[in-house]
Amino acid sequence: MLRLSGIRQRYGAKQVLALDRFAAAAGEHWLVLGASGSGKTTLLNLIAGLLAPSEGEIAVGGQILAMLEGAALDRWRGRNVGIVPQKLHLVSSLSVLDNLLLAPYLAGLSSDKARAASLLEKLNLKENSKAKPHQLSHGQAQRVAVARAVMNRPKLLLADEPTANLDDAHCEQALDLLQDQAGECGATLIVATHDQRAKARFDKRLELGA
Amino acid sequence: MTLAGISLAYLRARPLATALNLLLLALGVATITVLLLATAQLEGRMGRDARGIDLVAGAKGSPMQLVLSAVFHIDAPAGNIPLADALALARNRAVKKAIPLALGDSFRGYRIVGTNHDYPAHYGARVASGRLWSGPMEAVLGAEVASASALAVGASFAGAHGLGEGGEVHAEEPFKVTGIFASTGTVLDRLVLTSVESVWEVHEHAGQPAGGKEITALLIQYATPLAAAMLPRQVNATATLQAASPAYESARLFRMIGVGVDVLRAFGLVLVLAAGLSVFIALLNALEDRRYDLAVMRMLGAGRGRLMSLMLFEGAALALAGGAAGIVLGHLLTELLGRALGQARRAAVTGWTWQPAEFWLLGLALAVGLAAALLPAWRAYRADVAPILAEG
Numbered sequence: 001m002l003r004l005s006g007i008r009q010r011y012g013a014k015q016v017l018a019l020d021r022f023a024a025a026a027g028e029h030w031l032v033l034g035a036s037g038s039g040k041t042t043l044l045n046l047i048a049g050l051l052a053p054s055e056g057e058i059a060v061g062g063q064i065l066a067m068l069e070g071a072a073l074d075r076w077r078g079r080n081v082g083i084v085p086q087k088l089h090l091v092s093s094l095s096v097l098d099n100l101l102l103a104p105y106l107a108g109l110s111s112d113k114a115r116a117a118s119l120l121e122k123l124n125l126k127e128n129s130k131a132k133p134h135q136l137s138h139g140q141a142q143r144v145a146v147a148r149a150v151m152n153r154p155k156l157l158l159a160d161e162p163t164a165n166l167d168d169a170h171c172e173q174a175l176d177l178l179q180d181q182a183g184e185c186g187a188t189l190i191v192a193t194h195d196q197r198a199k200a201r202f203d204k205r206l207e208l209g210a
Numbered sequence: 211m212t213l214a215g216i217s218l219a220y221l222r223a224r225p226l227a228t229a230l231n232l233l234l235l236a237l238g239v240a241t242i243t244v245l246l247l248a249t250a251q252l253e254g255r256m257g258r259d260a261r262g263i264d265l266v267a268g269a270k271g272s273p274m275q276l277v278l279s280a281v282f283h284i285d286a287p288a289g290n291i292p293l294a295d296a297l298a299l300a301r302n303r304a305v306k307k308a309i310p311l312a313l314g315d316s317f318r319g320y321r322i323v324g325t326n327h328d329y330p331a332h333y334g335a336r337v338a339s340g341r342l343w344s345g346p347m348e349a350v351l352g353a354e355v356a357s358a359s360a361l362a363v364g365a366s367f368a369g370a371h372g373l374g375e376g377g378e379v380h381a382e383e384p385f386k387v388t389g390i391f392a393s394t395g396t397v398l399d400r401l402v403l404t405s406v407e408s409v410w411e412v413h414e415h416a417g418q419p420a421g422g423k424e425i426t427a428l429l430i431q432y433a434t435p436l437a438a439a440m441l442p443r444q445v446n447a448t449a450t451l452q453a454a455s456p457a458y459e460s461a462r463l464f465r466m467i468g469v470g471v472d473v474l475r476a477f478g479l480v481l482v483l484a485a486g487l488s489v490f491i492a493l494l495n496a497l498e499d500r501r502y503d504l505a506v507m508r509m510l511g512a513g514r515g516r517l518m519s520l521m522l523f524e525g526a527a528l529a530l531a532g533g534a535a536g537i538v539l540g541h542l543l544t545e546l547l548g549r550a551l552g553q554a555r556r557a558a559v560t561g562w563t564w565q566p567a568e569f570w571l572l573g574l575a576l577a578v579g580l581a582a583a584l585l586p587a588w589r590a591y592r593a594d595v596a597p598i599l600a601e602g
Contacts, residue, residue, distance in 0.1 A: 041600050045596040045599075045600075048509070050508075050509065050595050050596040050599070051596045070513065070514070071513030071514065071515060071516075074508055074511050074512060074513045074514075075511050075513065077509070077511055078510050078511015078512070079511065083509055085506075085509070085599050086600075087502075087599070087601075089502050089503070089505070089506045089509075089599065090506075091503045091506060091507075092223070092503065093219045093220050093222070093223035093503075094216070094219055098211060098215075098219070101211040102211060102216075102507070102510060103510050103511075104211075105211040105212075106507055106510040106511045106512040106516070107510060107511035108511065111211055148510075
């Protein structure tokens with residue numbers, strides 16, 4: 001499903017990531033652990049095709065990312081990769097519902113209002129569907145961000161530091177949410193974090209910058 | 211969920227900036243629209259009033275005044291000319307048609323013109339009710355005079371001396387309305403026509419010295435194009451007459467007005483450009499606020515071209531809305547202006563007509579909006595997503 005080989009990522013002369021080999025099968029849940037600055041976010045960006053590696057090859061579901069470029073790469077990402085960025089980045093001028101509908105629209109898929117409604121229902125956000133992002137609590141906003149990431153039933157679900165600044169109870173909830181949603185669409189889940197509390201829940205772990 | 215929907219959501223999210231931009235654009239476009247409509251109608255109206263009149267002969271003085279008083283009926287005549295001289299000129303072989311005009315009185319601010327039946331025929335006027343004048347003290351009303359005075363066929367009215375309101379009333383010499391003209395869209399609508407003899411009669415009874423008979427002006431149509439080279443000089447060589455060309459004098463008038471029109475048009479353009487600058491700054495600021503949103507859209511699958519068109523669409527939507535509002539506003543203002551001028555019973559304008567140039571105006575607004583959106587759109591196109599998503 002996911003295969004990386006010989007990855008080197010440099011900014012100028014500085015090497016920020018070196019990963020010789022990494023592979024994940026479909027439906028597996030992986031934890032990428034590492035201190036800040038160890039290249040976790042860079043790794044997620046590489047897998048999502050938001051960055052191109054300085055060296056090495058990345059394949060997702062048989063698609064070699066280097067073969068795609070421009071709008072085709074953006075479109076491939078929209079259809080195959082769900083991303084929950086650390087800062088969530090909901091679109092502030094759109095309602096919660098429209099934030100979800102943005103995902104199929106921008107990926108060039110047909111608008112699936114039923115899917116959006118059922119996700120909002122399942123994530124306990126039905127009351128908030130017309131709210132603007134700034135009216136949401138952090139927990140609600142995170143649920144919206146996850147719902148947006150799984151709108152298009154991606155093959156790959158990526159989450160960057162989903163438990164940062166959360167207490168233990170909310171930390172558990174956030175990880176539950178990601179694992180449940182990844183499970184529902186059969187997506188491979190990759191969670192990048194420096195949070196040791198997450199360790200116990202994942203038997204597949206990749207440690208960076210050791 | 212469409213590109214347009216997203217753009218509009220952003221515009222709604224900044225109501226103050228959006229309203230300011232719309233207002234600036236609308237004011238600029240409205241200014242130019244008013245000028246377009248007013249000058250086109252004024253030129254059209256003057257063209258219709260002067261059509262087929264090659265030369266005006268009248269008392270010596272300013273040729274512009276002669277044309278304004280005898281053709282457009284918006285100025286007082288400089289004086290009268292002896293009937294004998296006018297008749298001599300009318301018999302000239304270079305003259306195809308000569309229409310006499312005797313001015314001097316008015317009815318509620320509308321001029322009473324003594325003339326013959328050639329004058330309404332020249333403007334293709336049709337009698338809507340009643341008949342043309344034939345006997346003494348019979349008069350036919352122009353369409354606007356009839357509707358403003360509410361006089362019907364058979365009614366009587368008294369003329370007042372002079373061409374403005376408030377002159378001495380010739381109450382002992384009432385006119386009788388024998389007919390009413392259908393509207394012609396020319397100066398005829400604002401005139402009361404009667405025979406030259408009736409005008410003389412009023413003034414003889416009013417105790418003015420009869421002396422030799424006089425009229426005010428002669429409207430002349432040339433028999434041949436050659437007459438244009440020779441007739442004006444002949445007329446001006448006489449002791450009592452002067453000739454003026456309506457075409458030349460109205461062109462001269464428009465050249466004088468034209469300076470003011472150009473200044474106003476430049477002012478309108480400056481407003482439109484200022485609006486463009488304001489849209490530019492608003493979009494550039496919005497881009498600063500929106501770099502995360504744009505990065506997220508890339509993350510969700512939108513290509514660079516998509517983001518660029520989003521910004522361009524926003525500029526275009528603002529410009530088109532502002533331009534359309536400006537054109538509507540321009541029409542409303544022109545109509546109000548026309549009504550205000552209508553009170554003075556001068557060449558009135560209406561806002562309920564269209565000029566093809568207005569489409570160009572909309573095009574100009576659109577071009578300004580797109581130009582203003584170009585740099586922000588380019589920046590959105592160039593933005594590097596990964597670092598923007600990582601900060602926050």
